[in-house]
Amino acid sequence: MHPFREFRGKNVDEAILLACQALGVEREDLEIDIVSMGSPGIFGLGAKKAVVLARRRPPAVLESLHDDGEDTPRLEDPTRLHDAASDAPEGDASESEDDEDDEMPPQGRAHSPEEMERLTKEVLRLLTPLLVPICGKEPAISVRQDDDGIIVRVDDEEHNGLIIGREGQTILALQYLLNRMLTKAWREAPRVQLDAGDFRARQIQRLRSLAQSLAARAKRSGRIQSTGPLSSFHRRMVHLALRDDTEVRTVSKGSGPLKRVLVCPNRRRTP
Structure with a gap:
């Protein structure tokens, strides 16, 4: 079995991307252990890089994952996103990929x-x-x-x-x-x-609070704000929390089961 190797980046996503490039595999083919989430510091001072340990999955595990078509598990609380939330790249949010209607319930049909x-x-x-x-x-x-x-x-x-x-x-x-x-x-x-x-109720409440916080930042700065990667259920909570706010709109961005939600101001702030 291959030993773990350490990779560092400005954030966890960048560190994992460097691991994928160095090991020549896709993200789902890696075993990943997050050592540190990193910190942007204050005005760039005291910034700390994110640190992950990564290695290739054993062949048997790879075969099982590919057969199931599932992503590598993410065991962190998906509502713990205040540190992960960041300004999205400038540009038109309509460039997002395959923005499905996340406001619809994730369960497609009633089971007998x-x-x-x-x-x-x-x-x-x-x-x-x-x-x-x-x-x-x-x-x-x-x-x-x-x-x-x-x-x-x-x-x-x-x-x-x-x-x-x-x-x-x-x-x-x-x-x-x-x-x-x-x-x-x-x-x-x-x-x-x-x-x-009350785990699920707390998750929903924290997602709603996060959505309101990102909306306030978007209105104040006139810039697009972003959550971290979310499942369809958690994206739906963010969309619904801001559905009636006429000053912002929400768009899902990304590919695969985990996507980010962009909170976009309807009007850019005048400099």
Whole structure:
């Protein structure tokens, strides 16, 4: 197995890009460990570069990832974006790629009772063994379908903190593993979102706060503002939070399942 190599850049994306170029592979073919997110400093003083450790994935892992068509897991909390938010490049935001209607619910159709019954059985079979070492027992798990897709909720008030983990890392890792295992067991299985305690409600509130903050900056500066990479569910939260704000508009930019949301002022500030 290849050893990890260290790469540095102005931000994490640049460091990963340098790793891809140096190792001659695509991003999804790398194992990545983020050591430091970096810091822009104050007026350029005290700036610190982002640091990542990267290496090529073993062939067996590469084959599994390519068969599933999924990206490398991102275990950071996707709403922790205040440091990742940055000014977008100047220019017309209409240049963004394939801007799908992210305001639409991500779940394309309602699943039949038979499908939900099968999904519930698979979720219980796959998720319970992952949670028993954390909770010390089998926690209560429920599966429901709402406007935002399939929600799998774990009810164990005593161990909610352990299930969620620091900044949501544990629950996001569990969600990733659950979706991967579901796809292996049932190719047509819908993607699910894992929830425990008030984790999902806090995510939504933080995304709305971030959206309002970026909108205020866009209005004040007259410049386009950008989130970090977001899933379709989290992009939808940003779009909906600013839908009724006539002074800004939102556009998704990027390719693949993770895209940024640009918050664009409808009028540029006069110098």
